[in-house]
Amino acid sequence: MKVLLTLLRRDLAQLLLGGRRGGATLPVLFFLAVAMLYPFAVGPDAPVLARTGGGMLWVAALLAAILPLDRLIEPDLELGLFDQWAMRGIAEEAVVAMRVLAHWLSFGPPLMLAALPAAALVGIDGASLRTVELGLLVGTPGLAALGVTVAALTAGLRGGAALGGMLVIPLAVPLLVFGAGSLATGGESGLALCGAVSLVLLAIAPFAGGAAIRAGRG
Amino acid sequence: MQVCSLAANDLACRRGDRLLFRGLSLRLHGGEALRLVGSNGIGKSSLIRILAGLMPAYAGSVERDGAVALLDERPALDPHLPLGKALGFWQRIDGPEDNQAARLGLAELIDVPVRYLSTGQKKRAALARMIGQRAPVWLLDEPLNGLDARGVALVEELAAEHCRGGGICVIASHQSFAMTGLERLELHSFAPSPEREGEL
Numbered sequence: 001m002k003v004l005l006t007l008l009r010r011d012l013a014q015l016l017l018g019g020r021r022g023g024a025t026l027p028v029l030f031f032l033a034v035a036m037l038y039p040f041a042v043g044p045d046a047p048v049l050a051r052t053g054g055g056m057l058w059v060a061a062l063l064a065a066i067l068p069l070d071r072l073i074e075p076d077l078e079l080g081l082f083d084q085w086a087m088r089g090i091a092e093e094a095v096v097a098m099r100v101l102a103h104w105l106s107f108g109p110p111l112m113l114a115a116l117p118a119a120a121l122v123g124i125d126g127a128s129l130r131t132v133e134l135g136l137l138v139g140t141p142g143l144a145a146l147g148v149t150v151a152a153l154t155a156g157l158r159g160g161a162a163l164g165g166m167l168v169i170p171l172a173v174p175l176l177v178f179g180a181g182s183l184a185t186g187g188e189s190g191l192a193l194c195g196a197v198s199l200v201l202l203a204i205a206p207f208a209g210g211a212a213i214r215a216g217r218g
Numbered sequence: 219m220q221v222c223s224l225a226a227n228d229l230a231c232r233r234g235d236r237l238l239f240r241g242l243s244l245r246l247h248g249g250e251a252l253r254l255v256g257s258n259g260i261g262k263s264s265l266i267r268i269l270a271g272l273m274p275a276y277a278g279s280v281e282r283d284g285a286v287a288l289l290d291e292r293p294a295l296d297p298h299l300p301l302g303k304a305l306g307f308w309q310r311i312d313g314p315e316d317n318q319a320a321r322l323g324l325a326e327l328i329d330v331p332v333r334y335l336s337t338g339q340k341k342r343a344a345l346a347r348m349i350g351q352r353a354p355v356w357l358l359d360e361p362l363n364g365l366d367a368r369g370v371a372l373v374e375e376l377a378a379e380h381c382r383g384g385g386i387c388v389i390a391s392h393q394s395f396a397m398t399g400l401e402r403l404e405l406h407s408f409a410p411s412p413e414r415e416g417e418l
Binding site for chain 2: 006081088217
C-alpha cells in the first residue's frame with residue numbers, strides 16, 4: 001500500500017505538476033482554445049452555438065485527453081523504471097492502475113473546471129452544462145484508462161504517439177456517443193451507459209496495460 | 219544476509235532468428251561471484267536479463283532464491299529531479315539506506331539534476347540505488363562503464379564486500395574485474411557452431 005502511494009505521488013508530480021513535460025496545462029489550454037475558436041468558425045448564431053456547444057466540448061475533451069499520451073508510459077520504460085519495479089516484485093498491473101488514476105486526476109477534474117468558462121464562451125444553458133459536467137465526470141475516467149492502455153501498447157514503437165492517437169479515437173467512440181448523446185436526450189440513460197463503458201475500460205486497463213508492458217520486454 | 223542461490227538449467231537464448239547460446243547451466247550459492255565473458259553480441263546482457271526474469275528464456279529454466287537487484291545501462295532515476303530526490307523515490311520503496319551516497323562520492327551532487335550528471339556519476343548513482351535495494355543477488359551489466367580508476371576500485375570493493383556478506387554477484391563486463399574467487403563463464407563455449415545454426 002505504501003509502495004502504491006509512493007508510485008502515485010511520483011506519477012502525480014510528473015503528470016499533474018508536469019516535471020518538465022507540461023503537466024496538466026496543455027490539455028486544458030487545448031480544450032479552452034477549441035471552445036474559443038468554435039464561435040469564430042460557426043458564426044455568432046447563439047441558438048446554433050448553444051445547441052451544438054455541448055457536443056463540441058465533448059470532442060475537445062476527447063482530443064485533449066490524447067495529448068499527454070506519449071508521456072504516460074514510454075519515458076519510464078526508456079529509463080528502465082519498469083524493469084526496476086519488476087525486480088522489486090511490484091506488478092505492472094499495480095503501476096498501470098496508479099498511472100490511470102494519476103492521468104485522470106491530471107486531466108479529468110481540470111477539464112471539468114475548464115468546461116465552465118468554455119460553456120460560457122459558447123453560451124450553453126445551465127441544464128446542458130450540468131449534463132456535460134456529469135458526462136465528463138463519468139466519461140473521463142474511461143478516457144484515462146483507454147489512454148494509459150494504448151500508451152502501454154504503443155510504447156517503444158516508432159511513431160507510437162501518432163499511432164496511439166489513431167487507436168484511442170475509434171475506441172473512445174462509445175464514450176462520446178453516450179456522453180454527448182445524453183445532451184440530446186437530456187436523460188440519465190446516456191450518462192449511465194457512458195459510465196458503464198468507463199467502468200469496463202477501467203477494469204480492463206491495468207491488465208491489458210500490464211500485459212502490454214511485459215510483452216514489450218525482452 | 220538471507221540465504222540466497224541462483225541457478226540456471228540448460229538455458230538457451232534466441233534473439234530474432236539468431237540463437238545466441240544454448241545448453242548453459244550455472245549454479246551460484248551465497249558468497250560466490252561469477253563474471254560473464256564474451257565478445258559484443260554474444261548474449262551477456264541477454265543472459266543477465268534472463269537471470270533477472272525480465273526476459274523469457276528460449277529454453278531452460280532459472281531458479282532464484284532471494285531478492286534480485288539489477289544494474290544495467292539505465293540508471294532508472296528521473297532525469298529532471300535533483301539526485302537526492304531521484305534516489306529518495308527508491309528509498310521510499312526500498313527503505314532508508316545507510317549513507318551509501320557519501321561512500322560513492324555522491325554527497326556533493328545531491329542537489330544536481332540527474333540529467334546534468336556525467337556518465338560515471340550516473341553509474342555511481344545507479345549503484346547507490348541498487349545497493350539501497352539490499353537484495354542478496356546482484357546482477358551487474360557492465361558496472362564499470364564510464365567509471366574512473368577510483369570508481370572501478372570502489373565497485374570491485376563493493377562487490378567483494380557483498381560476497382563476503384553472503385551475497386551473490388553476477389558481473390557482465392568487458393573490462394577486467396579484480397576480485398578474489400571470481401569465476402569466469404565464457405559464453406563462447408555455449409554459442410552454437412556456425413554450421414549447425416541453421417538447424418535450430
